[in-house]
Amino acid sequence: MPCDICSRPTTDLNNIPNLTMRQAILSGFTPFTAGLLPQKLSRLATPDSPAKWKQQAMDGLLAETDWKLCNTCTAKIQKTEFRNQNSDPSEF
Numbered sequence: 001m002p003c004d005i006c007s008r009p010t011t012d013l014n015n016i017p018n019l020t021m022r023q024a025i026l027s028g029f030t031p032f033t034a035g036l037l038p039q040k041l042s043r044l045a046t047p048d049s050p051a052k053w054k055q056q057a058m059d060g061l062l063a064e065t066d067w068k069l070c071n072t073c074t075a076k077i078q079k080t081e082f083r084n085q086n087s088d089p090s091e092f
């Protein structure tokens, strides 16, 4: 199974609740800023890639389900300092 963030295949996936992901994303987390994207994808990234990723993460398929993340990505999420849960999504 690939990790939902970095797409690396792993058998060691952690279940991250959807709400936790939303909080992390609202607090500024993206795989781009966290350095979690595979190099291949990073090279293809454009300046608006983080914004697009956020939009997909908040409104797309992943927004409805819990995330399955590898240990590396899980650690990054856990290190993200969450802002107030009620922070305004329009801050994007």
Ligand SMILES: [Zn+2]
Pocket: 003, 004, 005, 006, 007, 008, 036, 069, 070, 071, 072, 073, 074
């Ligand atoms: Zn990962």
